[in-house]
Amino acid sequence: MLRRILVPVDFSRASACAVAVARDYCPADATVRLLHVLNPSQLASDTSNPRINPMHAKEVRHAAEEEALAKLRAWAREHEEVVIEIGNAPQKISEHADTWQADMIAMGTRSRTGLSQFMHGSATEWLVRHARQPVLAVHDVDLDPEQRAHLPEAV
Incomplete structure (x- = not known):
C-alpha cells in the first residue's frame, strides 16, 4: 500500500500533471511530499548576478531556496509536505526517496527525443x-475532469 509518495517538481506543466495524478491515486491516509531540486550550476550562473562574489554565495543560495520554497508552497495543499534539495536532480531525487522511505516516485516527463534527449538526458529515464x-x-x-481538479492552484 502506498503511504509515502514523492513528487519531484520542476514547475513545468508535466510536473503539474504528475502532482494531479499522484493526488488522484493517493490513498487518503498517505503522505505526498513535493520536492524541488535546485541545480548548483544554475545558482553559480544566476543571470541577475553575473559576478557572484564568493562572500555573497550563501545569500544567493538562500534567496534561491526561499524563492523555490515559496513556489513549491503555492503548489502544495495544506496536508502536503514540501522540501528543497540542491544538487544533481536525478541523484538527489533518488537519495531523498531512499532516505524518506518513499513507496513511489510520481514525476512528470516532457518526452524529449533526438538531440534534446542526447544533450539534456532525462531525470525520469534515469530514475526509472x-x-x-x-x-x-x-x-x-x-487530464480528465476528475484529475484536473487535483492540479496545483498556482498552475
Missing part, C-alpha cells in the same frame, strides 16, 4: 533505471 522505488512517469497530457 536506477531508483529503488517504482516510478510513475506522467506525460504532459490532457
